[in-house]
Amino acid sequence: MTTVAAYAAPAAKAPLERTTIERRAVREFDVLIDIKFAGICHSDIHQAREGWGEAIFPMVPGHEIAGVVSEVGPGVTKFAVGERVGVGCMVDSCRECDNCKAGLEQHCTGTVGTYNAIGKDGEPTYGGYSTHVVVDENFVVRIPDGLPLDVAAPLLCAGITTYSPLKQWGAGPGKKVAVIGLGGLGHTAVKIAHALGAEVTVLSQSLRKKEDGLKLGADHYYATSDPKTFEELAGSLDLIVSTVSAPLEFGAYLSLLRTGGALVNVGAPEEPVTLPLFSLIGGNKILAGSAIGGIAETQEMLDFCAEHRIGAEIELIAASEINEAYERVLASDVRYRFVIDAATI
Known part of the structure; x- marks a missing residue:
């Protein structure tokens, strides 16, 4: 000892x-x-x-x-x-x-x-x-x-927690990916999704960090406090990765997905959440969770980040x-x- x-x-x-x-x-x-x-x-x-x-x-x-x-x-x-x-x-x-x-x-x-x-x-x-x-x-x-x-x-x-779902759910060229929250997890998700070739949108409570988000690799930045965000983006996204540790209004966020799209949670709120099931049934959508990654995938992530200078x-x-x-x-x-x-x- x-x-x-x-x-x-x-x-x-x-x-x-x-x-x-x-x-x-x-x-x-x-x-x-x-x-x-x-x-x-x-x-x-x-x-x-x-x-x-x-x-x-x-x-x-x-x-x-x-x-x-x-x-x-x-x-x-x-x-x-x-x-x-x-x-x-x-x-x-x-x-x-x-x-x-x-x-x-x-x-x-x-x-x-x-x-x-x-x-x-x-x-x-x-x-x-x-x-x-x-x-x-x-x-x-x-x-x-x-x-x-x-x-x-x-x-x-933060790196493996966001890399793993982005890879599993096919983030890449031709895919529209949104990241909820631009914090410790969210900013790495933006960098990685951009490096994978996806079109990246940040969904944040306000536009306070918009300049940062765009510099990190986001193509678009929207404030979720603005109801027009949900109207403008309705049915447009292939994948949403939620990095926040606050409970979401899942019906609203699921409405942003295309048919068959997925909302993957890596943030873990302390409080229980509610889920209107019709928001999943309509459009054959997926609500999923993801927990870090295995050791081999973590090494893969580090090698990827080194290659892309992330x-x-x-x-x-x-x-x-x-x-x-x-x-x-x-x-x-x-x-x-x-x-x-x-x-x-």
Whole structure:
């Protein structure tokens, strides 16, 4: 065991504070990572404040981890000391079920989250708001040299969370894709959808970020607070990806889809939502969800982002600013992802 510095929430809704945690000794197939940067995801806030239900405390959040390998176990074959690597939302799975065999580890019933979970050793997992992490090599991905580590860190959640549904639902040339919300997830969705060749529309509450959206690759930008938006875009979109964590009026958004179109949710509101089923039945439309992506797809996403020079738009902060950053995320006052400089932990 090794003692390392970290920032943790000691209890639900309590401010995060500097502390120390124990990391396990490097085992045969483990990789020890010197964390350089860790992104702040809205889901960190949901979990640290028990917005999604009962959680494990003390909690060290963080599942957007970028760093450098500093030690490997004797059985490790995929990575070497000095390589640039990342860790996303999971650090283990059963590895035997149909989902695991299909590269869909995120849907394994035995998936172990990077934090706020219990590992196979019976100990709680702690996330990336720390100086080091030990992870099995099968749940580590390589960050290509073309991606700076700070802007790559958010791709380990925001990137794969949006890349996966865009790929699955066929975003590409000739397809009209809309992204609901231009935040941490939404801005990466716009970049990726544009790089895939789709015609991209941003649907945001206001036009406040319109200039940003167009610079990021959107072709169109509409305010959902304006009823004319829903009249003008009715029946015109092939795919809508919702990145917001607020409940939507699904009937209104489903009306924007063409026959057979899909609305895919990656944002997860804390509140239940209502769904008028006739908005699905009329037009043979699809309402779906998507959860991050498997390890192989996460590597594919990183390679794609490196090829297209896609990184997150970030605001780099010191660890002492985490609590302020949480409040600013809730106030939508970040463009577009806070990233913690782990050297300040």
